Amino acid sequence: MRLVIARCSVDYAGRLEAHLPSAIRLLMRKADGSVLVHADGGAYKPLNWMNPPNTFSEESGPEGASRWVVRSPKGETLTIELEEVLADHRHDLGVDPGLRKDGVEAHLQELLAAAPGSLGDGFRLVRREYPTDIGPVDLLCHDPTGEQVAIHLTSEPSPGPAAGLAAGGHYVAVEVKRRAGIDAVEQLARYLERLNLDPILRPVRGVLAAQAIAPQARVVAEARGIHCVVVDYDVLRGAAEPELRLF
Amino acid sequence: MRLVIARCSVDYAGRLEAHLPSAIRLLMRKADGSVLVHADGGAYKPLNWMNPPNTFSEESGPEGASRWVVRSPKGETLTIELEEVLADHRHDLGVDPGLRKDGVEAHLQELLAAAPGSLGDGFRLVRREYPTDIGPVDLLCHDPTGEQVAIHLTSEPSPGPAAGLAAGGHYVAVEVKRRAGIDAVEQLARYLERLNLDPILRPVRGVLAAQAIAPQARVVAEARGIHCVVVDYDVLRGAAEPELRLF
């Protein structure tokens, strides 16, 4: 990794065009070829950058000035005019071990799959990522209460739900989000529309489960008969490991 | 700006939890308070970071080791254990002048407004950012072909379209996107629903114009009678400056 502090101006031409007038900035060139231009503000995002793969060229000018030209194979060009170089450090960092993340939507879905009762009394999980022709529904559950549905004696294809569950109650399609907006409601509504075309599943209700639900989304959801459930991550983690709650 | 090269391990606890095992990394602390952890790869995104506002504390340990703890008011915590510091530079960069951008969606909209014929044969622009009660439609155009609409002799309020254009053909609401997904289709569908409540405008057709349209979005659009137009930025730039095409 090379770190340069320099007074410079920057031009980017590619998917858009951008220009940075002359100022003192940090230029970073990583071992993977990335070039980053950072100011002393603007949080974690660089003012300008070029991701790998790219070709890098450095031309010397008069009085310590120089020019960096970085080109991507897609025709993007990042040009940096270094007018005055105040520092130029190089460091060998080696390869970084990976980052471990925990607590994203996938994990929330796991916890809900392990504790479907959090979504509604008596709910049982039928399948995660239940496939439809417009994409998979996060969770398909079964609610033993409510209206009776027809009993199907015919055997069903593999991806179908277990026939036994359909004997009473109804199915519930669950959309899991960390933060649910109107788009989540519409996504779930599309799934419900599809699922309710299937006479074997019908009627399918909808549940929107999220750590936070936008007020507008809640209004739209209720209007469409979709039930909203706000889930708490920590409570859920407890519910998924019920043995911990006995003590 | 402070730049530290150090062997360190990092833990983040906040909206999610993340852990980075010990390795040599660049730690950046900007004048605005941001703390960034960069590896020598991974392009422009830091491995971990904390945006301002935050509180920063640095504790010294034995043999040059130290610990940085960065806390945000929302309860997020970034903890960096510096086991070995290889470099520690400070630089005063000053305030950065702004970035000038050109060529984003707004610019695409300008080009289409200047060359509405790209959207359909004979299309004329009625208005950009045509207001509705759920937000402005990117472009409202008029298609001289197709069904006849009623002629309105009454004068109209200022934001209304020119009455003369309504004498033949029909109106077209255009949604402009760089990349169109299903959400763009639904956004346009909502606008069309609203616009078609207006007896003066009715009937209003829909056109989705984008540099790239997701296949699923195209299916949904066609199903709703919305026409899809893929626009090319460079061609459009040529069409918007027709004098250049004479030579």
Place this chain on the structure above:
DNA sequence: ACGTTGATTTCGTAA
């Protein structure tokens, strides 16, 4: 202040 939309989004994953 809040909500909505765009982004050189980037990044992961599943088909």
Place this chain on the structure above:
DNA sequence: TTACGAAGTCAACGT
């Protein structure tokens, strides 16, 4: 490989 959804999305703009 491609396509699609999620992101510690962030950030800008309009209400």
